[in-house]
Amino acid sequence: MTPRPDPFGRAIQFIGRHTSVVFLVVVAITAYEVVMRYVFEAPTIWVHEITVLLAAAAFVIGGPLVHASRGHIAISYFFERMPARWQRFVRLFNTFATLVCLVILSYAAIDQAAVSLRDMETSGTALNLPSPPFLKTLFAVACVVLALQTFVHLVQDIAALRGDDR
Secondary structure (H helix, E strand, O other), X not given: OOOOOOHHHHHHHHHHHHHOHHHXXXXXXXXXXXXXXXXXXXXXXOHHHHHHHHHHHXXXXXXXXXXXXXXXXXXXXXXXXXXXXXXXXXXXXHHHHHHHHHHXXXXXXXXHXXXXXXXXXXXXXXXOOOHHHHHHHHHHHHHHHHHHHHHHHHHHHHXXXXXXXX
């Protein structure tokens, strides 16, 4: 059973749901490119880079959205066959291990974002957009948000193990 997200998780879900419209924008500008290329024989130089940038940003935001509701894909065959108390221990261990990994990933992502911002990296394409600093910073923020949400999950898992789950 997936618990109802906490207020932090609900805020993440609100942002994620409203950000999902970015995929519609990607589809629209890709359709524009197809029409321009094959109907008017006037291909663009900007559509590919912009769609990759927008889709990457939306995917990065999607991670915290799914994590807030603990909706990631899981192989649950053995987990579902465990006694309830063991399930709570396994979930607690998994949440703790995830938190450790996310703290390390957050540190590395923040470091990479700082370097990218300092050097103002560009894409190296015809448009030469400063997309690397944007995406690396967004990824670092998403990692920190994931770590914070995992900490909230850890507190919930400890409470569930104690039987204090409200």
